[in-house]
Amino acid sequence: MAPESLGHIFLxxxxxxxxxxxxxxxxxxxxxxxxxxxxxxxxxxxxSFVMLVASLCAFGLNLLLTMFGLEFLRLIxxxxxxxxxxxxxxxxxxKSSPALFRALxxxxxxxxxxxxxxxxxxxxxxxxxxxxxSLAFCLGAGAGFTLALVLMASVRERLQLxxxxxxxxxxxxxxxxxxxxxxxxxxxxxxGG
Amino acid sequence: xxxxxxxxxxxxxMEGIWRQNPVFVMVLGMCPALAVTVSAVNALAxxxxxxxxxxxxxxxxxxxxxxxxxxxRIATYIVIIAxxxxxxxxxxxxxxLELYEALGAFIQLIVVNCLILGRAEAHASRxxxxxxxxNALGMGxxxxxxxxxxxxxxxxxxxxxxxxxxxxxxxxQPWVVMVLPPGGFFVLGAWLLxxxxxxRRKEARLAAQGGGHGA
Numbered sequence: 190m191a192p193e194s195l196g197h198i199f200l201x202x203x204x205x206x207x208x209x210x211x212x213x214x215x216x217x218x219x220x221x222x223x224x225x226x227x228x229x230x231x232x233x234x235x236x237s238f239v240m241l242v243a244s245l246c247a248f249g250l251n252l253l254l255t256m257f258g259l260e261f262l263r264l265i266x267x268x269x270x271x272x273x274x275x276x277x278x279x280x281x282x283x284k285s286s287p288a289l290f291r292a293l294x295x296x297x298x299x300x301x302x303x304x305x306x307x308x309x310x311x312x313x314x315x316x317x318x319x320x321x322x323s324l325a326f327c328l329g330a331g332a333g334f335t336l337a338l339v340l341m342a343s344v345r346e347r348l349q350l351x352x353x354x355x356x357x358x359x360x361x362x363x364x365x366x367x368x369x370x371x372x373x374x375x376x377x378x379x380x381g382g
Numbered sequence: 383x384x385x386x387x388x389x390x391x392x393x394x395x396m397e398g399i400w401r402q403n404p405v406f407v408m409v410l411g412m413c414p415a416l417a418v419t420v421s422a423v424n425a426l427a428x429x430x431x432x433x434x435x436x437x438x439x440x441x442x443x444x445x446x447x448x449x450x451x452x453x454x455r456i457a458t459y460i461v462i463i464a465x466x467x468x469x470x471x472x473x474x475x476x477x478x479l480e481l482y483e484a485l486g487a488f489i490q491l492i493v494v495n496c497l498i499l500g501r502a503e504a505h506a507s508r509x510x511x512x513x514x515x516x517n518a519l520g521m522g523x524x525x526x527x528x529x530x531x532x533x534x535x536x537x538x539x540x541x542x543x544x545x546x547x548x549x550x551x552x553x554x555q556p557w558v559v560m561v562l563p564p565g566g567f568f569v570l571g572a573w574l575l576x577x578x579x580x581x582r583r584k585e586a587r588l589a590a591q592g593g594g595h596g597a
Contacts, residue, residue, distance in 0.1 A: 211563050213417035217496055264490055265464040272457055302494040304413045311487045360409050361574040368567030
């Protein structure tokens with residue numbers, strides 16, 4: 190595989206292969222917390238931070254596990270790292286912004302089971318990225334995740350003011366919206382490849 | 383008495399398949415549901431892999447429910463689930479490399495399927511092993527059914543095939559968008575819409591009947 194440039198990896202993860210809209214990762218928070226802008230944006234940032242921590246730790250862990258020939262423990266090790274990173278963010282938010290902590294509610298501990306976070310760690314291992322490439326990849330993924338959440342939240346805020354037929358309301362509507370957004374993101378396909 | 387408990391068990395089993403279907407009613411475990419359902423075969427493989435992991439983890443969680451301290455239970459569950467996922471990962475790799483490549487990272491991502499952790503926490507940690515397995519099996523089959531419904535529609539529309547067999551004549555123009563990411567969202571949205579419409583009609587009919595009796 191030809192070495193990809195850092196900018197290319199970043200753009201590809203953020204737009205062309207957007208984690209939520211093109212790879213279907215992290216859909217639970219995407220559908221769950223995207224009803225309002227003032228929870229969607231912090232949620233995006235918190236997830237991005239966990240992704241950053243998880244990606245860096247996963248890189249180190251992978252080196253260590255490969256050194257000892259323990260690749261089969263990779264999954265368990267990654268998930269343990271992610272769970273601790275989430276705990277860290279949770280404690281930090283509880284201290285610094287209790288209001289936000291309450292607003293995010295159950296979705297905060299659920300970042301642990303956000304497939305986007307584990308996805309970053311697994312994909313960077315599968316693609317054998319170097320340290321800097323992993324960094325660009327996880328920053329791109331975080332930016333893409335936040336972007337998708339913010340876009341979705343702004344559309345849904347608008348929709349609350351409009352008259353929607355009763356049958357369509359709820360999850361069906363969110364999914365249709367996500368489909369349209371995803372269609373729009375396919376336009377970026379040529380950009381990252 | 384035995385009959386009664388059997389009927390209740392069956393009820394609980396059917397609950398996961400139909401009334402509480404994880405895909406269409408609870409909308410849990412969406413990420414693999416949408417990502418791998420480009421064909422019916424992939425969908426079924428994913429469904430059964432998830433079912434296996436769920437049944438095994440729920441059984442173990444239920445056996446250990448009195449030993450595990452409350453504070454570390456989530457971490458314990460995750461480690462249990464991750465262990466079984468690793469098993470499934472290696473088994474699929476050994477059985478069918480083709481399938482392994484088609485499902486890709488999503489086999490390992492079964493770990494973070496909220497459905498499994500949800501079952502472990504909400505049901506298996508409070509019930510004896512047999513009841514937990516029963517419930518997990520129902521949920522798993524319901525999940526497989528949901529995935530199959532998604533995968534079949536996407537394969538029929540997106541490729542004109544079902545299980546790799548061409549259904550339409552050579553003139554059929556596949557809707558490529560259905561096997562691309564937006565198609566996943568649209569198909570699931572359409573299924574949910576269908577169920578919502580059916581439910582609404584049923585409720586309207588029941589209300590009309592109720593009104594008729596009252597008058």
